Amino acid sequence: MASKTLIVQIVTLCSIFLPLSNSADLNYPAVFNFGDSNSDTGEFAAGMGLLIGPPNGQKFFNTSSERECDGRLIVDFLMDGLGLPFLNSYLDSIGEPSFQKGCNFAASRSTILPATAPSRPFSFGVQVDQFIRFKTRLLELLAKDTNIGKYVPTESSFQKGLYMFDLGQNDLSVAFLNKTLDEILASIPTILLEFETGITKLYDQGARNFWIHNTGPSGCLPAILSLFGTDPSKLDELGCVSSFNKAAKVFNLQLHALCKKLQGQYADANVTYVDIFAIKSNLVANYSQYG
Numbered sequence: 001m002a003s004k005t006l007i008v009q010i011v012t013l014c015s016i017f018l019p020l021s022n023s024a025d026l027n028y029p030a031v032f033n034f035g036d037s038n039s040d041t042g043e044f045a046a047g048m049g050l051l052i053g054p055p056n057g058q059k060f061f062n063t064s065s066e067r068e069c070d071g072r073l074i075v076d077f078l079m080d081g082l083g084l085p086f087l088n089s090y091l092d093s094i095g096e097p098s099f100q101k102g103c104n105f106a107a108s109r110s111t112i113l114p115a116t117a118p119s120r121p122f123s124f125g126v127q128v129d130q131f132i133r134f135k136t137r138l139l140e141l142l143a144k145d146t147n148i149g150k151y152v153p154t155e156s157s158f159q160k161g162l163y164m165f166d167l168g169q170n171d172l173s174v175a176f177l178n179k180t181l182d183e184i185l186a187s188i189p190t191i192l193l194e195f196e197t198g199i200t201k202l203y204d205q206g207a208r209n210f211w212i213h214n215t216g217p218s219g220c221l222p223a224i225l226s227l228f229g230t231d232p233s234k235l236d237e238l239g240c241v242s243s244f245n246k247a248a249k250v251f252n253l254q255l256h257a258l259c260k261k262l263q264g265q266y267a268d269a270n271v272t273y274v275d276i277f278a279i280k281s282n283l284v285a286n287y288s289q290y291g
Contacts, residue, residue: 028082028084028160028161030084030153030160030162031082031102031163031164032104033102033165033166034106034131034164034167035106035107035110035213036109036111036166036169037108040067040068040089040107041065041066041073041106042088042089042104043091043092043107043108047091052064052066056069057070068108075164075166084101085101087101089104089106090104090105090131090134099138099152100149100151100153102157102162103131105130106166107122110122111124111170112191113171124195127198132205158205161209163202163209164211165213166276168191168214168215169218173218173224175187176247184247185250195258203266203269208266208268208269209270212271214248215251216280217240217248217277219245219248220240228243239284240284259273
């Protein structure tokens with residue numbers, strides 16, 4: 001579960017990387033989020049017809065929240081910080097979801113590269129296509145009935161809104177099941193080319209404000225440690241699986257370079273790169289300070 005301290009760190013680090021962008025206006029009418037389980041607020045559960053029960057949601061929602069965690073996700077805190085409601089998932093059809101302030105396309109297990117397994121159907125390309133359908137259908141409906149504006153974003157919200165991204169972790173982690181570290185490092189340019197293609201599609205749809213999280217130290221995840229961390233010689237100074245964290249670091253260097261390229265290519269856009277790896281590594285290294 002994310003904490004207020006974590007969100008403060010995010011805002012602090014954003015101030016470091018904001019020179020990539022033209023401004024730091026946080027008055028966004030809507031947010032459109034793309035990602036994996038780090039920011040999934042119900043997409044995977046709805047899309048796969050799953051019921052996600054306790055202990056998920058028990059620390060904040062007191063019931064299942066369709067998030068695969070016991071409380072809120074970082075995206076929930078960010079929405080709260082922007083003065084906006086939590087994002088409903090695109091496929092959520094229960095509970096009269098409102099999309100006036102944005103929509104969440106993030107789905108657990110998602111990758112940037114096209115999905116190769118039935119259990120990971122919502123790759124980044126699919127999420128972008130879902131957004132384009134979402135926008136197209138809403139503009140058609142708004143042209144027929146302006147009264148639905150209290151439930152869906154206006155046309156200007158799509159241009160002035162914030163587009164958030166948290167992807168890449170699964171592309172790297174899943175690859176370790178059948179690839180060597182060198183093979184994974186060699187695949188990173190292909191992964192990021194796919195990401196750039198999606199960003200370009202969104203830009204062509206009018207998106208101008210991009211908030212891009214790099215990937216965290218997946219070698220510190222308990223699931224990864226249980227599978228790959230039994231040999232102490234393969235752990236880094238944090239006690240995490242070093243190969244996973246090395247892959248994440250190389251991915252992040254190239255992602256940062258891509259963000260700078262995008263900012264130079266799209267002068268009318270704002271590209272903000274957020275160093276989630278540094279934030280989470282700090283939490284692991286100084287866990288006693290955070291309870």
